[in-house]
Amino acid sequence: MPYAKISIESIAARAKVGKQTIYRWWPSKGAVIVDSFLALSEATTDPESAGSAITLPDTGDLEADLKLVLRATVAEFADRDFEQPIRALTTEIVNDPSLAALYREKLAHPVDEAKKTRLRSAQRAGQLAEDADLELVLEVLYAPLFQRWLYRSGPLTAQYADSLVEATLRAFRP
Amino acid sequence: MPYAKISIESIAARAKVGKQTIYRWWPSKGAVIVDSFLALSEATTDPESAGSAITLPDTGDLEADLKLVLRATVAEFADRDFEQPIRALTTEIVNDPSLAALYREKLAHPVDEAKKTRLRSAQRAGQLAEDADLELVLEVLYAPLFQRWLYRSGPLTAQYADSLVEATLRAFRP
Structure with missing residues (x-):
C-alpha cells in the first residue's frame, strides 16, 4: 500500500481494533511507524546479551570488515x-522533528555506537587517524548510500559499497 | 503551513482559482511542488546566458572554491x-519515483554538471585524481550535509562545510 494511503483507520482495521484504541497509544501515523521499527529492532536483539547485541565484525582488518557491513547495508536498501x-519512516522523519529525535535516540544511536566501537578499535590498531571525527567518518561512509537510495540516483551494488569504504578510508587514514 | 496540511484545495484557494484548474495542469500536490522549484530555478537563471547560467567559482584553488560553495550550501540548509x-520537495521525492526522476533531470542534473565542470578543471590542474569518479566525489561532498539536515542530527556550520571539503579532497587527491 502506498504510504500516503495508510491511515490510522487502515492500521486499526488491519489490527482489528477500533481507531480510538490506536489513538490511545500513538499520537500519529508516524509514531506507529517508528514504534514498529523499534519493536522489530528489539525482536532481533539477542536476549542473552541484555540489549547490547549490536556489534560489528572485528577481524583486525578494518577495510575488509567495513566492506562486509556496507555490502550488507547496500543489499538491504536494494531489497524491495x-x-x-523505510520510505514511510523517512517521510515521517523529514517532517516531524520530535519523531526525528526519537528515531535518533532509539534506533540510530545504538547502531552508531556499535560502529564507533569498531572505528575506535581501528584507531588503536593504527588503521584510522587518531584524531578522526567519528561522526564525520560515519556520515561520509553511509550518507552517500542513503542519498543515492532516497533519490534513486544510481545503482546500489557491492562495487559501490566497496568504493565508499575505500574513499572513506583514504579520507581518514592515519 | 505543515506540508501534510497542504492540499490541492488549499493551493487553489491561495491562487484564487478552482481546484479543477490546478488538476488540469498538475496530477498531484508533488508535481505542483517540483514545478514551483523549477520555476524558481529558471527565474534565478541569468537570461543573458541562455540557460547555462549555473557555474561554480574557479579561482584555480579547488579547496578554497569548494569551501565557498559548501559554506553557502550549509547556510541555505540552515535558513528557516x-x-x-525543501522538506516538502524531499517528501514527494522519497515516495514518488517519477517525481524523483523529474527532479534529477530538471533540477539536480544541471547543477551537478556545473559542479563536475569545476572538478574536471581541478583534475586538469592536478588537484584531484584523474581517475576520480565524479559522481562519487559529489556524493561524498554533499550527501553528509543533506543527511545531517534531513535527520537534524548535528550542527550545520561553516566549520562543518570546511571539514567535508577537506575529507573529500583527502579521499580523491591525485
Whole structure:
C-alpha cells in the first residue's frame, strides 16, 4: 500500500481494533511507524546479551570488515521488501522533528555506537587517524548510500559499497 | 503551513482559482511542488546566458572554491525560509519515483554538471585524481550535509562545510 494511503483507520482495521484504541497509544501515523521499527529492532536483539547485541565484525582488518557491513547495508536498501517501510519512516522523519529525535535516540544511536566501537578499535590498531571525527567518518561512509537510495540516483551494488569504504578510508587514514 | 496540511484545495484557494484548474495542469500536490522549484530555478537563471547560467567559482584553488560553495550550501540548509519547501520537495521525492526522476533531470542534473565542470578543471590542474569518479566525489561532498539536515542530527556550520571539503579532497587527491 502506498504510504500516503495508510491511515490510522487502515492500521486499526488491519489490527482489528477500533481507531480510538490506536489513538490511545500513538499520537500519529508516524509514531506507529517508528514504534514498529523499534519493536522489530528489539525482536532481533539477542536476549542473552541484555540489549547490547549490536556489534560489528572485528577481524583486525578494518577495510575488509567495513566492506562486509556496507555490502550488507547496500543489499538491504536494494531489497524491495525493505523499500516501503523505510520510505514511510523517512517521510515521517523529514517532517516531524520530535519523531526525528526519537528515531535518533532509539534506533540510530545504538547502531552508531556499535560502529564507533569498531572505528575506535581501528584507531588503536593504527588503521584510522587518531584524531578522526567519528561522526564525520560515519556520515561520509553511509550518507552517500542513503542519498543515492532516497533519490534513486544510481545503482546500489557491492562495487559501490566497496568504493565508499575505500574513499572513506583514504579520507581518514592515519 | 505543515506540508501534510497542504492540499490541492488549499493551493487553489491561495491562487484564487478552482481546484479543477490546478488538476488540469498538475496530477498531484508533488508535481505542483517540483514545478514551483523549477520555476524558481529558471527565474534565478541569468537570461543573458541562455540557460547555462549555473557555474561554480574557479579561482584555480579547488579547496578554497569548494569551501565557498559548501559554506553557502550549509547556510541555505540552515535558513528557516528554505526549510519547509525543501522538506516538502524531499517528501514527494522519497515516495514518488517519477517525481524523483523529474527532479534529477530538471533540477539536480544541471547543477551537478556545473559542479563536475569545476572538478574536471581541478583534475586538469592536478588537484584531484584523474581517475576520480565524479559522481562519487559529489556524493561524498554533499550527501553528509543533506543527511545531517534531513535527520537534524548535528550542527550545520561553516566549520562543518570546511571539514567535508577537506575529507573529500583527502579521499580523491591525485
